[in-house]
Amino acid sequence: MPHTELRFTVEGTAAAVRDARRRISSAVISWQVPVDRDLLFRLELVASEMLTNASQHAGGPLTVESRAERDSGLLVLTVVDAGRARPRPCVAGCDHESGRGIVLIDALSLFHGTEYTDSGKRCWAVLPLSGHAAPDGEEMPGNAEKDGRRDGDSARWTATEAGANLLRLLFPTFPAT
Template structure:
């Protein structure tokens, strides 16, 4: 498989982040990955979580999302202007936020954050080999639905 990449710059709003995630996944599908493939679903979830974190914590400035596939893995990167590096949290069962990095950590084969000259970059990679288990154990509790 040849190397593919896409880079999108969006304004840091929830609607723009959702649109960027959809465009990113459509581009990855165009690279020849089957629509129902596990790595495609994982890349979509990772992109959604990283974009959501950027919008929520970095404010309304520009956010850049990049995806790259080298034939072995899909790497998703999200860059924003905040210099504050994210950290995993331990939310309670009733908290509605705070699980993004834990979800990325559970799904990704590799992930990380790094400062840049203009802010930070958060990234995650998933290999193109079959994912070993359809169930992922998250290290933090999910919120309970309220009646």
């Protein structure tokens, strides 16, 4: 299997964001994982928004990590910066040039989040690899009803093996199954 991980550091500038976006896209193509034009477009847009947010709000060097997890059919993109402020959606007027990044990331990824590190924060987004959709009829955790209530109302939930693998990718201290 080809190498399916990328990690590099860039300065927090507009030119660096553009170059990083292209570098991520090129790396994913070289990994020979199932990608199509739609995924590459979404990946580049999500990467651009994450990097732009980090450069505008945290500045300094930004660490970019990307990896493909073939078994679960997921692509994980991470940007680490020295800022402590959690990215938040804001209301942007039609004339505003910025303020839509988090809304775009939310719309284009399966899910995304932020976790604090000792030196700042790590923002991540997960996108599906092309051709990897949930099997027909498969319920996502929290969607099935039990005794008139939804699983999401319960204090407990379970992850599929693919979900557990993803959690281990995002959070290396997640327990092994």
